[in-house]
Amino acid sequence: MALKLALVVLFLIPTLFPMFWIVVSSLKSNAETHTLPVTFLPTEWVWENYKEVFERRNFGRYLFNAATVAIATTAWGVLVAAWSGYGFARYDFRFKPAIMAFVLVAQSFPRILLIIPYFQFANRFDLKDTYIALILAYSTFIQPLCLWIMKEYFEQIPRELDEAALVDGASPYRAFWDIILPLARPALGATAIIGFLTAWNEYEFALVLTSTERVRTISVAVASFIGEFTTEWNLVMAAAAIATMPLVIVFLFFQKQLMHGLTGGAVKG
Amino acid sequence: MPKGVTRRDLLKTGAAAAAGAAVAAGAALVPNAASAAPSPRRAPYVRRQETVTLRFMTHNTLEKPAGDVLKEMIAEFEAENPNIKIQLDEVPNADVLTKLTAYAEGNDLPDIIDGQFGLSSFISLNAALDITDRIDAEGLRDSFIPVALQAAMDSEGRILGMPLYTGTDALYYRIDHFEEAGLDPNSPPRTWDELVEVAKALTNPRAGRYGFGMYGKTHTQRVIHFMQNNGPDGEMLRLDRESGIWTILCNSPDSIGAVQYLVDLALVHKVVPPNVVEMDYPANVSAFAGGNISMLTTGPWGAQTFIGTNPELEGKFAVAIHPTPDGSTPKLRQGSLVYAIGRTTKYPDEAFKFLKWIAHDRQSYFAAKAGYGPTTKAALEDPAIAEDPFLSVFLEQSLTAVVEPYEVELPEWNRIKDLFDPEWQAALIGDKDVTTAMNTAAQHFKDVLGDRAELKYPVS
């Protein structure tokens, strides 16, 4: 046990060190971030940095936007993936292998090149600077992976269960919704986490598809502290900490459910 | 510093005016289709009652201290023009061009757009509205300093925007470091040899102090300042206006000599931070403000930026004329930030009004408050600017400054710059000797420009 714990600590140190360094740097004065030799703890703890970050940018709004987009992406993206994943798992039809193959391969196209088509798409449908544009983009990104995860999981669920429901006169949709979906909770958990993190973390599309702070998400706000003439690393780090802390807290709070979702529901080998 | 009145007057009319006049003459010859068409928004007074919302794309509002000044000016503008609302579209500095490209490809440009990457990117994206006639209708052509307005003119003399700030580079140096090293802070280095000697005296690697800062990662076009002063062929590219052919000069003996001088500062004299190649603009600012480099060349925006980074720096640094090989008057490139009106705007009148407000009407206020280089002649007269000890050095240098045509007119400039940077970096690290590096860069320039360019010096 002692050996195991020692190994855990050994791996945890490099894993968490950047987080530690973000927090330490965020509490230094700007001058101290540029003082040699480098100090491992702030000589003076400048908590005002966090206040300043909130004053300079509307961080509350950015966090709210990020949460809205992430939750909606998770809900919509996962629902679509589950719905269609069920179709792929339970029915055979022409082109199915080709479609499934394409689904997997399609995510190999560089996302950078999707930015302009999405921007044009958002313009055409009057979706520019809206949550919907971002949610659609992110739901598309998570679609391939989540679709595969859901399909694989549904295939593990015995077909007898839906057949029994169908014999009882339920429609396949009802069988899916009432019988199968609740059983797939672990896989839903896994895909939900992937969806949430994708939407929360994404930068380039958030930059291009939004133009005001009404919709703009947290990662753009963090990047905005890297300036033309100056980069105040203490504020950059404070912004990074603010952007990350809510997720860490949520994960810690719901660790049981989330980890169960992740580990119980991810792709079956 | 002697009185600058004559110099200022000179700046307003002379020197750069020669170049400006040539371009202006070109402009007169070019028939302007856009202006001949009647403005669609002239007549209906009814629509004036409606509130117009202008989208203002900018990175400047995110900066300190310019951001606060600019926001004040916007608030004043909205108070004076209750029917116009300004909607900020704030873009992190590094992503201005990303966003502009998306807007241009989507045919949905903001009403006022940020020219952070130079006029050449406006031209390659066809992003900016031609405002030549509006400028002339309001008689603004003469109220801008010619060398600043030139940064907003394309090769045919059309005016595509207005400069918000402008400047050359001068030498900032830390007075306190000079004193610590036993140097006289009143006699900063004027020649390249002096620069080496002073930098050596200031350098103390163990204390994390280096005599001179250089731009290794971004803003490498500052190398041009050294090329230009090292002989007649010291340049990146030279445009022959008659034939429209660019002569590639980055591998001329003059240019190579200049690059060699800078590389020697890093590799032979070791007066530059060892990580110079990863140092972008903010890294140099931080290092200067943090006391890790003692001398740095940058523009007028430097002063307020240093103080903003480290308030204790006030009074501890000074500005001197950019050093040249023999201490003669420097010939420098003048850089400007140009704002333009988006080509697709629905409200050209209102957009012009706002652009004029920030770049022209309130120029004195902006330049004085933000400490950025002024672009209008009126601003030069403003006491707050005329008496600013830092700005006066830059104004003096502007007399002999030039606008580099390639930075303004060459659509491929961003690609060319990115082909130069790696070679400059390879030389600066010592991976390549300077001659090989500059020859390689020259060959790449030729490959990109093809028939539009010629090599003057052999590349092997």
Next chain:
Amino acid sequence: MSTTTTQSVAATAQAPARRRTKARIHPFLFVLPSVVMLVLLLVLPIGQAFIDSLRVDGSWSFDNYVRAIRRDHLARIAIKHTFIFAAVSVAGQYLIGFAVALLLNERLPARGLIRVLFIVPWMFPAVVPGIVWRWMFDGLYGVINEVLYRIGYYAETDPPIAWLGQTSTALPATIVANIWRGFPFIMVLLLAGLQAVNSELYEAAAVDGANVWRRFWDITLPAMLGISYVALLLAWIGSFMNFAIVQVMTAGGPANSSEVFATLIYKNAFLYADANYAATLGIILLALLMIPGALYVRSTLNKGHA
């Protein structure tokens, strides 16, 4: 989309005709939303990119491809760097991810908490990993150099190493950051796989007196093969396309020493206003990535429906 109903649950051979017609619509309705989204937002843009890649100055031409393969010295460099970046990243992510997954599959105090701590690197907004690693690797103010001084790896008089400022270390530094960012994802997938391994097998092996190593080699590893394919494939795609880390840390420099395909595409699309050439590079990248993807799909589909 037409359907074959041979294996369908809903439609069986003895179902009445009316029912069968209706049944044909079910798979269609299930699959529709996802397919519509993917067609609209992936297939069409990719198709458009393919068309763009064949356009030069308004006429049809293969010249963009010739240019990428024959003339663009940066494309060649970027391909090489991308392969190195992806291969080393995936190997690192997989080995570390596997080791941590094995560890976290054991009985540990506060296991839930520890598991969450290990996925922290995955929770950062996209630009942050690059930002923080750039700051840690900084040649002047970087904490990594400081640690090396403190532990005596450098002598007091040694100059600090400019990790991101020399051609030999810039790409490795971005790989380190990418491994750190990416291993939690693999770890989670592998942990899921480990939990699916039948514990009775271990018990039986223990009864037979097999040691830890034997148990790992004979039971764990074979059971993990399937999930490992998926994990490796996804990690490969992710690293091959990585943009944010390299762009923020080095932007491809110094002297192109960390230029990868994604940064090159970005520059052509957004800095040089050369959209058609950027599309060409994107199609090439897609083609390169399709090879492992297609192999995987073939193997799973054959396995699943043999």
